[in-house]
Amino acid sequence: MSKFPDLKNPIHFIATLGGIGKIPIAPGTWGSVFAFLVFIYISHYVDMLIVVILSIPFSIWICEKASI
Template sequence: MIRLITTFFGVGRLPAAPGTWGSLAALIIGWAVVEFVGVWLLVILCALSIVIGIWACKRDLADRPTEDPSEIVIDEVAGMWIALLFPAVAFAMRDMPMVWPGPIAAFLFFRLFDIRKPWLVGRADRRHDPLGVMLDDIWAGVFAGIATMIAAALYHVVLM
């Protein structure tokens, strides 16, 4: 059960770039949840992915506490859902469906911050412990969400 959680039901075992696959799976699921159920469910899923992800990573990495195996993608799922919350809430506040540029921008910014690991993302990654496995992607999600909103503001206010 722990491995199912940390690999997000096996997505982390897909060949080549498991973090991107995990992020893409989270994007598709998160976008569908927002569109067909509502942003409130994404908030709940996001909180659950963080809490359960921290617990599962601690359990999965108990015998290898300094590792961050690439097949563990629950951290990418949590981070991607955090990034997706920003445009989802913005669209929900305007009572509009979440259109494609917002979620795609959140995905691209999240992958950028997750791969480049600037500032707090890198600091969390350098913890080299199970909590750090989750924290770097949580920070990447926050920064990606902020970057998505800045990009949207620039596009809609400056370029339009």
């Protein structure tokens, strides 16, 4: 398996957040910054409990598909 997944595959694109998860320096930090910005934006429009309930099964599914 290559170190960098094919981002033309939509599953890998979503799982790595468009490649942010593959940045060589502090990928988790950049992913957290992006997630925080999304949180700030979404929190004005949607109840966060709904977002959490919907995002957990989606995240599990996406990670499972990307690992195959």
